[in-house]
Each structure stands twice: as C-alpha cells, then as structure tokens.
Amino acid sequence: MTDNQRAAFEAEMRKDLGMPEYVELNWEADYVATAWKYYQAALASPEAQALRKDAERYRFIRPGDATVWCSSGDYPMENENLDAAIDAAMEEQK
Structure with missing residues (x-):
C-alpha cells in the first residue's frame, strides 16, 4: 500500500x-x-493495470524527455506498435 x-x-x-x-x-x-x-x-484488476500502464506511457513522453523514432517499416506507428516502441524506450532509460 x-x-x-x-x-x-x-x-x-x-x-x-x-x-x-x-x-x-x-x-x-x-x-x-x-x-x-x-x-x-x-x-x-487487469483494467486498472492497463490504465496504469497507459498513464506511465503518457508521463514518459509528456515531459519531452524521450523521443520515439519510427523506422520506415513501422511508419506510421499506431496503437500496439507505438505502445511497444514507448515501452522499449522506457526500458532503455531504466
């Protein structure tokens, strides 16, 4: 708690x-x-965990501390692809 x-x-x-x-x-x-x-x-609950993960992604990209670059094969990055890219960038900064 x-x-x-x-x-x-x-x-x-x-x-x-x-x-x-x-x-x-x-x-x-x-x-x-x-x-x-x-x-x-x-x-x-799974719903709360999903919302928490989305909030973490937003807080990660909101301050401008990270840039998610799109490779030509993944452009435009939407939905799950963008989530995965943000998750990978978050892991790199740990």
Whole structure:
C-alpha cells in the first residue's frame, strides 16, 4: 500500500462514514477491512493495470524527455506498435 492509496482510501471512507479527520479510522472494523480488500482488488484488476500502464506511457513522453523514432517499416506507428516502441524506450532509460 502506498501512502497515496491509503490517503485516498481513508478520504473516501471518512466521506462515506461522515467522519471528521481528527477521528482515527479503525482498520480492524469489519466494514473498513472489507472495503479495503475490495479497494485493493480493484487496483489489481487487469483494467486498472492497463490504465496504469497507459498513464506511465503518457508521463514518459509528456515531459519531452524521450523521443520515439519510427523506422520506415513501422511508419506510421499506431496503437500496439507505438505502445511497444514507448515501452522499449522506457526500458532503455531504466
């Protein structure tokens, strides 16, 4: 669990339960534990993983830190070809 995930979950739980921020969330409570289990399952879903990968690609090319060059055989690069090229460029920079 990251700090951002925990904070987002706690904010939603507080909103749902009408709890002020100064009251500590009881992580042992059945309702909270069950909600946390489903929250984690949603984050691990294939759909969420695909969205996360797309977001990583966008963040990779957005700042202008990388250029994806198209070879003459792959031009124009669209969809899966472009995704694969971005993934390869991301791996090179690791």
